[in-house]
Amino acid sequence: MLWLMVGLFAILVALGTPLAFAIGITGLFALVQSDGPSLIRLVPMRLFSGIDMFSLMAMPFFILAGDIMNRIKITDRLVDLANAVVGGVRGALAHVNVLVSVFFAGLTGAAVADTAAIGRMMIPAMASQGYNRAFAAAVTASSSVIGPIIPPSIIMVIYGSLMQVSIAGLFAAGLIPGILMALSLMGYIAFRARRDDLPVANLRGDVPPLSVALRRAIIPLMMPVIILGGILGGVFTPTEAAAVAVLYALLVGLFLYRNLGLRDLVTMLYDMVRASGSVFIILAAASILGWVLARQGVPQQLADFLLGISDDPLIFLFIVTLALLIIGMFMEMTAILIILGPILHPIAVSLGIDPLHFGIVMVVNLNIALATPPLGACLFVASSVGKVRFEDVAWRILPFILVEIAVLAAIVYVPAISLTLPRLLGLG
Amino acid sequence: QSVTIVLAHEEPADATTSAAHMSAMVFKDIIETRSNGDMVVDIQAASTMGNQRERMELTQADIIQVNIAAIGGLAQFYPAINAIDLPFAFPDEIVADHVFDGPFGDMLAENIYATTDLRLLAVTAGDFYVFTNSTREVRSPADMDGLRVRTMSVPSHLAMMNALGAAATPVPWDELYSALETGVVDAQHNPIPIVAVGNLQEVQRYATVTNHLYGADWWVTSDLFLNNLTAEQMRIFTNAVEAARTAGRGAKMGLRATQFGTAFLEENGIQVYAPTPEELSQFRDLAAPAVMSVLADEIGDDAVALAEAMLDAVATAEREIYGAD
Amino acid sequence: MKFIARLLHRIARLVETITAAPLIAAGAVMVGVVLAATFSRYVLNDPIAWSEELARYLMIWIGLVGASVTLRHGEHIRITAISMLLPKPVRVVTDLLVAVAIGWFLWVMTLEGWAAAERGSRQMSPALGVSMMWPLLAVPVAGALMLVQHVIQTLLMLLGAQNQPEHESPMGGGPV
Ligand code: NA
Numbered sequence: 001m002l003w004l005m006v007g008l009f010a011i012l013v014a015l016g017t018p019l020a021f022a023i024g025i026t027g028l029f030a031l032v033q034s035d036g037p038s039l040i041r042l043v044p045m046r047l048f049s050g051i052d053m054f055s056l057m058a059m060p061f062f063i064l065a066g067d068i069m070n071r072i073k074i075t076d077r078l079v080d081l082a083n084a085v086v087g088g089v090r091g092a093l094a095h096v097n098v099l100v101s102v103f104f105a106g107l108t109g110a111a112v113a114d115t116a117a118i119g120r121m122m123i124p125a126m127a128s129q130g131y132n133r134a135f136a137a138a139v140t141a142s143s144s145v146i147g148p149i150i151p152p153s154i155i156m157v158i159y160g161s162l163m164q165v166s167i168a169g170l171f172a173a174g175l176i177p178g179i180l181m182a183l184s185l186m187g188y189i190a191f192r193a194r195r196d197d198l199p200v201a202n203l204r205g206d207v208p209p210l211s212v213a214l215r216r217a218i219i220p221l222m223m224p225v226i227i228l229g230g231i232l233g234g235v236f237t238p239t240e241a242a243a244v245a246v247l248y249a250l251l252v253g254l255f256l257y258r259n260l261g262l263r264d265l266v267t268m269l270y271d272m273v274r275a276s277g278s279v280f281i282i283l284a285a286a287s288i289l290g291w292v293l294a295r296q297g298v299p300q301q302l303a304d305f306l307l308g309i310s311d312d313p314l315i316f317l318f319i320v321t322l323a324l325l326i327i328g329m330f331m332e333m334t335a336i337l338i339i340l341g342p343i344l345h346p347i348a349v350s351l352g353i354d355p356l357h358f359g360i361v362m363v364v365n366l367n368i369a370l371a372t373p374p375l376g377a378c379l380f381v382a383s384s385v386g387k388v389r390f391e392d393v394a395w396r397i398l399p400f401i402l403v404e405i406a407v408l409a410a411i412v413y414v415p416a417i418s419l420t421l422p423r424l425l426g427l428g
Numbered sequence: 429q430s431v432t433i434v435l436a437h438e439e440p441a442d443a444t445t446s447a448a449h450m451s452a453m454v455f456k457d458i459i460e461t462r463s464n465g466d467m468v469v470d471i472q473a474a475s476t477m478g479n480q481r482e483r484m485e486l487t488q489a490d491i492i493q494v495n496i497a498a499i500g501g502l503a504q505f506y507p508a509i510n511a512i513d514l515p516f517a518f519p520d521e522i523v524a525d526h527v528f529d530g531p532f533g534d535m536l537a538e539n540i541y542a543t544t545d546l547r548l549l550a551v552t553a554g555d556f557y558v559f560t561n562s563t564r565e566v567r568s569p570a571d572m573d574g575l576r577v578r579t580m581s582v583p584s585h586l587a588m589m590n591a592l593g594a595a596a597t598p599v600p601w602d603e604l605y606s607a608l609e610t611g612v613v614d615a616q617h618n619p620i621p622i623v624a625v626g627n628l629q630e631v632q633r634y635a636t637v638t639n640h641l642y643g644a645d646w647w648v649t650s651d652l653f654l655n656n657l658t659a660e661q662m663r664i665f666t667n668a669v670e671a672a673r674t675a676g677r678g679a680k681m682g683l684r685a686t687q688f689g690t691a692f693l694e695e696n697g698i699q700v701y702a703p704t705p706e707e708l709s710q711f712r713d714l715a716a717p718a719v720m721s722v723l724a725d726e727i728g729d730d731a732v733a734l735a736e737a738m739l740d741a742v743a744t745a746e747r748e749i750y751g752a753d
Numbered sequence: 754m755k756f757i758a759r760l761l762h763r764i765a766r767l768v769e770t771i772t773a774a775p776l777i778a779a780g781a782v783m784v785g786v787v788l789a790a791t792f793s794r795y796v797l798n799d800p801i802a803w804s805e806e807l808a809r810y811l812m813i814w815i816g817l818v819g820a821s822v823t824l825r826h827g828e829h830i831r832i833t834a835i836s837m838l839l840p841k842p843v844r845v846v847t848d849l850l851v852a853v854a855i856g857w858f859l860w861v862m863t864l865e866g867w868a869a870a871e872r873g874s875r876q877m878s879p880a881l882g883v884s885m886m887w888p889l890l891a892v893p894v895a896g897a898l899m900l901v902q903h904v905i906q907t908l909l910m911l912l913g914a915q916n917q918p919e920h921e922s923p924m925g926g927g928p929v
């Protein structure tokens with residue numbers, strides 16, 4: 001039965017069935033096939049209960065907040081700041097691309113959205129300064145994975161809700177790995193800059209002085225401070241923080257920049273509905289499949305299999321990392337989290353791996369998979385907004401992916417990278 | 429013919445820390461050994477069959493044969509059962525067990541059957557709630573003033589905490605640890621094993637042994653299942669249920685004495701206070717009337733009648749067990 | 754043929770508008786309720802008891818019914834790279850098979866969802882104290898609206914007049 005399900009799912013996905021339906025149809029098929037009383041009534045029950053979690057609300061909220069930020073052009077000031085920080089070094093715009101991802105990371109929480117927003121802006125700019133377009137797209141796609149690693153992060157919210165791990169703790173644990181990722185990518189870019197003689201020129205010719213750029217960027221930079229400060233200070237929960245982020249962006253747009261109207265609000269709420277629709281239906285459908293798999297004892301079998309290989313936490317992490325890199329190239333990451341997370345997380349904890357550490361490993365891992373050829377979603381978006389052949393981006397991104405895998409290995413091997421900050425803040 | 433019984437509960441599949449799982453194991457052992465393999469029990473722990481509401485529905489549909497429910501799950505189908513959460517109704521678990529095993533329990537079972545089509549098999553593994561917080565030692569209601577107390581989104585729980593002077597705050601379970609940790613809320617109430625499941629002892633400093641609520645495991649099944657049993661299978665089933673009821677109660681007491689009693693809280697650096705009878709009556713005088721009026725206003729006369737019948741049954745049980753008042 | 758395609762597009766857009774308007778309002782209420790609850794608890798020290806449940810049920814409506822809006826725009830996340838390798842006539846057949854399978858799922862979602870909502874009318878939500886039918890109704894309503902959009906999109910596909918997705922959704926929607 002299990003192999004029948006795997007086969008059906010693989011065929012459906014290969015034939016281009018939207019993932020939510022491929023998952024749902026496979027689950028429904030398994031329910032209809034099972035003997036005993038009819039289980040078909042589980043379909044609506046699971047569709048409902050699978051998303052009946054308050055903390056999932058952070059997802060539409062962060063999507064909305066990010067959308068408002070873009071619309072009121074708060075994000076332009078972050079690009080200026082990145083320019084000012086990097087100055088006129090060789091390969092400046094490539095460095096700016098990475099730095100903007102770091103600054104954006106404090107506002108948004110999804111890598112594909114970062115790729116689209118930053119790529120639209122940076123890839124043409126880099127190309128006009130003489131960068132290879134595919135290289136520019138590769139920098140964009142690879143650095144966009146920083147977005148969900150540095151808090152706030154939609155995928156961490158989902159992880160924390162599903163696995164009952166402190167979301168505030170995950171946010172704190174992601175900060176240093178995210179910065180490490182950015183520094184490693186910039187280190188590699190510096191190496192390439194010298195070897196390939198990348199352009200020195202900046203975005204708009206003249207760089208604003210750092211102090212000016214910093215002052216102008218204070219308002220967007222305050223947002224992550226308010227979000228994290230409010231969570232750690234006990235003012236609001238991580239879910240409520242997402243709503244506060246919306247409020248902050250709204251207040252800035254309505255009263256400070258005054259470039260936001262009621263019409264824009266309706267449009268952005270509409271975009272939020274559309275985006276929620278594409279993610280929640282996957283979570284809902286995956287909970288049908290999750291029920292079926294649990295009923296068949298698959299989690300236990302997989303756990304026994306993994307523990308049968310070795311009960312060394314490092315070897316376990318190595319196997320999981322490798323498997324997720326491969327699966328993550330083919331499957332949507334929320335779906336992976338909801339199906340595999342509840343299986344892998346308890347094993348990790350039973351092996352003595354810190355829940356926050358394991359959470360960060362999974363989040364970093366799945367995000368790298370988003371930019372990994374042949375099927376990473378960020379690659380497709382980067383190639384489409386950068387107007388460059390997909391195969392070229394896929395080829396150019398390989399060294400960047402290797403750098404990111406090296407960072408992942410460091411995060412796996414050195415738990416302190418993830419755990420120092422949450423421990424300092426008393427978050428586990 | 430052979431029978432498979434799916435028994436669902438929400439606690440971890442670990443009989444050394446969960447009384448529900450221990451009682452489920454006893455049930456399984458008796459069914460399978462006595463029936464000589466004719467009947468099989470498939471224990472589905474850790475909510476794998478679904479959440480409280482889903483498991484009730486699946487039991488009604490005979491997809492789950494035996495479900496271990498909590499009051500919160502039952503209340504969505506039979507709201508009057510909120511009457512059981514009348515604070516300080518039960519002086520100790522011996523009296524509580526006596527009440528649920530006696531005529532009051534029978535009446536309750538009939539009411540549940542009339543509204544939900546589910547048969548109440550047993551009320552077992554009961555445990556009292558303690559109150560914990562991170563701010564100050566709470567000896568009497570005066571000390572609760574202004575504390576933000578997390579409760580479930582249940583009107584009677586909210587009313588009780590508000591009546592005691594606290595600010596009742598609904599927080600979902602999956603956000604509770606971090607809400608206590610960062611100070612979004614100061615306090616919560618739960619039985620000690622639940623405190624341990626959520627690691628809440630790490631983020632709380634004071635505990636008050638108020639024993640204000642009595643949370644138990646409610647075993648339910650359906651006629652769809654029972655009607656298919658042969659007389660011999662029925663006999664084995666009844667035997668196993670009775671044994672599981674006894675085992676659940678014993679397991680809970682054993683866990684309290686060895687792992688999840690007040691000693692567990694103290695070992696984790698929590699200062700534990702047991703209120704005097706006078707202080708307890710201060711709590712009761714504020715909390716009980718508040719919950720009574722929620723029952724009357726928001727649920728209805730059947731809930732009030734149930735609460736009054738329960739108080740009578742408690743008084744009777746106390747007389748029977750401990751002699752004249 | 755062109756006329757039929759235009760008509761179908763128009764129907765799809767009308768259904769979407771009727772669907773999206775209340776969802777947009779629900780989204781605004783959801784944000785407002787969570788903010789009000791935060792304010793009331795932290796500033797007034799007077800927590801609201803029902804806010805969490807109301808916001809959660811609105812989210813479920815937005816998430817499930819919103820999927821029908823996503824469907825009309827062809828933004829559901831999927832992988833088309835492999836099926837593109839198939840020869841055109843084969844792809845028409847496989848696309849139809851996939852469409853039938855999706856239709857089956859949505860049909861079950863609608864019918865069983867309705868039955869579940871009916872059962873829910875005898876259940877009560879813990880905090881708001883309303884019939885569980887109202888939150889549970891999100892499933893059959895979403896199923897029916899998705900079915901409508903799915904049938905229209907399938908007909909448009911057969912006519913070769915399907916919409917191209919307009920932009921990527923923030924979580925990576927659209928064919929990749
Ligand atoms: Na982020």
Ligand code: NA
Binds near residue numbers: 097100118
């Ligand atoms: Na970037």
